[in-house]
Structure formats: C-alpha cells, structure tokens
Amino acid sequence: MSEMALRNAALDIVSRVGENGGYSHLLIHQTIEKRGLSDRDTSLLTEIVYGTIQRKDTLDYYITPFVKNKKKLKPWVLWLLYMSCYQMVYLERVPDHAIIHEAVEIAKKRGHKGIVSMVNGVLRNLQRKGVPSLDQIDDPIERVAIETSHPKWMVKRWSDMYGLEETAKMCRQNLERPTMSVRVNTTRFSRDQVMETLKEDGFDCEESILSPQGIIIFSGNILHHSIFKEGGVTVQDESSMLVAEMMNLEEGMHVLDSCSAPGGKSTHIAEKMNNTGQVASFDLHKKKVKLVAEKANQLGLTNISTAQADARHLPELIGAESFDRVLLDAPCSGLGVVRGKPDIKYSKTEDDIDSLSAIQKELLESVSALMKKHGTLVYSTCTVDRQENEEVIQSFLSRHPDFEVDKAFFNELPEECKDLPGISEWGLQLFPQDFDTDGFFLTRLKRKQ
Ligand SMILES: C[S@@+](CC[C@H](N)C(=O)[O-])C[C@H]1O[C@@H](n2cnc3c(N)ncnc32)[C@H](O)[C@@H]1O
Numbered sequence: 001m002s003e004m005a006l007r008n009a010a011l012d013i014v015s016r017v018g019e020n021g022g023y024s025h026l027l028i029h030q031t032i033e034k035r036g037l038s039d040r041d042t043s044l045l046t047e048i049v050y051g052t053i054q055r056k057d058t059l060d061y062y063i064t065p066f067v068k069n070k071k072k073l074k075p076w077v078l079w080l081l082y083m084s085c086y087q088m089v090y091l092e093r094v095p096d097h098a099i100i101h102e103a104v105e106i107a108k109k110r111g112h113k114g115i116v117s118m119v120n121g122v123l124r125n126l127q128r129k130g131v132p133s134l135d136q137i138d139d140p141i142e143r144v145a146i147e148t149s150h151p152k153w154m155v156k157r158w159s160d161m162y163g164l165e166e167t168a169k170m171c172r173q174n175l176e177r178p179t180m181s182v183r184v185n186t187t188r189f190s191r192d193q194v195m196e197t198l199k200e201d202g203f204d205c206e207e208s209i210l211s212p213q214g215i216i217i218f219s220g221n222i223l224h225h226s227i228f229k230e231g232g233v234t235v236q237d238e239s240s241m242l243v244a245e246m247m248n249l250e251e252g253m254h255v256l257d258s259c260s261a262p263g264g265k266s267t268h269i270a271e272k273m274n275n276t277g278q279v280a281s282f283d284l285h286k287k288k289v290k291l292v293a294e295k296a297n298q299l300g301l302t303n304i305s306t307a308q309a310d311a312r313h314l315p316e317l318i319g320a321e322s323f324d325r326v327l328l329d330a331p332c333s334g335l336g337v338v339r340g341k342p343d344i345k346y347s348k349t350e351d352d353i354d355s356l357s358a359i360q361k362e363l364l365e366s367v368s369a370l371m372k373k374h375g376t377l378v379y380s381t382c383t384v385d386r387q388e389n390e391e392v393i394q395s396f397l398s399r400h401p402d403f404e405v406d407k408a409f410f411n412e413l414p415e416e417c418k419d420l421p422g423i424s425e426w427g428l429q430l431f432p433q434d435f436d437t438d439g440f441f442l443t444r445l446k447r448k449q
Pocket of ligand 1: 260310329331
C-alpha cells in the first residue's frame, strides 16, 4: 500500500471513531483484513491510528494556536491535523516535510483549495514554531488531563480517589501500548515447554510473576505461531489471569462463571481443574455465549457448559448454594483497558459508572446465593474506580453481615502484590503502572464460619 493510501485509510478510521464513537481496534482489524496489509503497513497504520486517538486532547492543545475558527472545520480536516501533528511530534521514522506533503495531498483529494492551503499553513507553522508548552497550564488536574489526553472529570475523579501522583502515573501509563501476554494451556503443555519452544523460534519472552501459567511476549507474533493455532496458549492480560489463580480451584469442583463471554476466565478455570469437574458459563448475550463454547472447543476443554441467561435471574433457574466457586467478572466501565482501547476514555461518563455500579450490585446480590456454604466468590472488574469496585463490595457486605472478605485472599496473592498502593480491606486494585497490565480489581468473599 502506498504511504498516501495508508494515511488516507488511517484518516478514515480516526475520523469514524471521532464522529461515531466506533471501536478503533475493530476498524483497524477490518481495514487490515479487507486490504490484506503487510506486517509493516499493519504496524504503521496501528501506530498512527492508536497514537492519534490516544493523544487526541494533547494534539488539540498543540494545534489550537495555529488554527483560526477551529470550530468551523469539518471533522475530517481536524483529524487530518491531529494525525499529522501526532506523526511530527511522536514518530521519528518519517521526516516532517514528508508528513506535511502527504497531508496536503490528502487535503487536495478530499477538499477545496482553501482547506489545502489552511492545512499546509497550520502544519508549516507547527514545524517552524514548535508545540506550545504544557507548563502554561496552571491547574494541575487540567495539566495532567491535557498532557495525557484524559477527560478532566476522569482525572479529577481519580485524583480524589487515589491522589494526583498515582493518577498522573496511571494516565501516563495509559498512553503506552499494552504488552502481549499469553496463558499456557496446561492440559497440553507446561509453561517451561512453551517458553523453550518460543525462545527457540526467536521470541523475546519471560515468565509472568502474576500467574504460573503466564508468559509475557516482548517480540514475536504469537498469533502466527502453531502453538497458538493449536490451542496451546490463549492471549490474556496478566491481570485477568490472577482471577482463576485466586479462586483456589481443585479438580472435580463445580464452578459458576456468571458473566463469562468471551470465555477467557472460564477456560482458565477449566484448565486449572485439569479438564475435570464442571464450569457452568453464562452470559446475557446469546451470540457471546457461542464464543465461550468455541474457545473451550479450540482449547480441547470438555468441562465447560454454556448457556444464555441474565445472571440476575440465575437463582430462579438454579438451586441455591450449588457451586463450590462462583465468579462474577462483572460488566464494567472498562477504564482499566484504555491502553488497548483508547476510545473508552472519551466515551464513558459518570452516569455510565452510576448505572453500571447499580447493575454490579444486583449481580452480586443474586450470584452470591448460588455459592455453597463453604464456597468462595471472586468479584472482579477491568476498571479503576472505587464506585464499581470497593464500594460494590462494601455495600454488599453491609447488607449481608454473614459474608466477609476472605482474609486468606491477601496471603495468597503473589508476593509482589502484597504491598501495592491498591490493596485495601476490600480487595486489590491493580493500577496499570504496577506491572504494566490492565487496571483491574479483584477480591474474594466467603461466608463467616
Ligand atoms: C467483563 S465481561 C466478561 C469477560 C469474561 N469473564 C472473560 O474473561 O472472557 C462481562 C460480561 O458480562 C456480560 N453481562 C452483562 N450483563 C450481564 C447479565 N446481567 N447477566 C449475565 N451476563 C452479563 C457481558 O455480555 C460481558 O460478556
């Protein structure tokens, strides 16, 4: 694909995400498939699209002094300026004059003469004068918000919850691309076997400290490797692996995964039980339930049963106290995964958090009834927000004095997690900066004996 066609495709994606809130990772994937992009083009397209979306508010701050009547610009023109500014400031491989030339050519194809000369003028000024300094922003919350391109309400909210220093670290970490990690299917291979194979095949990888099944991959394309295609490993963030690790699973157990799609944790649980016992995996959406069954099949796991259900009604379908282990990996705002899905940080609102936390409370209320007397329940989310995490647990415990946070949970955490800033009496909040993982919350409940 020519440089110009590639940047045009990137502009299509960023403006669609900007205008309609489309998911950038899905649009990138569609473009790669449709156009059959080479590895090099895929990597450049991904870099430009993610980088531009990830840093949108910073880029806006950078170009604003050079643009007159910004509000009147067509969205695609503004996105072209953001995209070009991103490449000029953050990418070293293409010289500025080439970036400006490509932008002008794209403007010629899409717009009239006035737009072409405005794009040319803005980018040349930017090249000559440089970007404005962030030090001019007095309010520290606003400075972090603009420097790291997060909505100001979000930075303020996190700062009230975790302090400005931790928040700034998190926002900066959110700008990094996520590191790839995989989980070894231990019903087939040991982690040592997989490590050895990958190293022999030129991968740069190391063992995870959060899960004995986890491998972090720094370089090498695992998706093209036979071990992935044959179900020897599953792509999963290390923070998510911690969930099944903390469930104290034993062979032959009955486990409920109440919100299971697409099946990352159900299959991990099934592997940890060595394909014995039973994992009952439910999800609200029929289509998504299918993904769980497919994943189980791909990994050769036969101890997972799947069905569509609203977990809030499960006690009406299944007898109370039926499961040794219950997992509620709740639907959440996803603010822990903005490294990989940057659009989330612009689309979520505080109203979303209010309604999600209400659903989380309802879900916890109903699935807790399904736990056997001596069983345990793990609650997790891939978000960083007290209202969806600690406060959901706190509110549940205040209504259920017969339940408590299982103290053993804290002792069983990997050594490296025990002194993290996110540890509280309600569980563990992992921040992305702790181990370069997603932001993630988990805790374990049991009945008081
Ligand atoms: C965080 S995701 C689960 C991810 C999954 N545990 C995994 O590891 O692959 C939350 C899931 O909850 C499902 N969900 C949302 N509301 C639900 C409900 N009321 N009952 C059951 N599932 C629900 C969503 O469809 C979504 O698939």
